[in-house]
Amino acid sequence: MVTKVNKxxxxxxxxxxxxxxxxxxxxxxxxxxxxxxxxISEVLARRWPSGEEFWC
Structure with a gap:
């Protein structure tokens, strides 16, 4: 993914x-x-929760 972004x-x-x-x-x-x-599509990040999910 990093290479893709760099290109x-x-x-x-x-x-x-x-x-x-x-x-x-x-x-x-x-x-x-x-x-x-x-x-997110490369499973290197995730969406910010909508407020119902505990984030830590």
Whole structure:
């Protein structure tokens, strides 16, 4: 996965924002694809819980 991201690095965009608690959030896209979704599909990350799941 890291190699895949490195190959596509030059065609990326980063968008910053904040959540309701003023924590920084960022979305990284490579060739229009969300890197978070790429990591989740490779089972290298997981989605943030909806609030019903305990996170630790």
């Amino acid at each position: 596509l690095y030059r065609t990326h965009s980063v968008t910053f924002g904040a959540d309701r608690d003023d924590r920084t959030l960022a979305t990284i896209r490579i060739n229009g694809a969300d890197v978070g979704d790429m990591l």
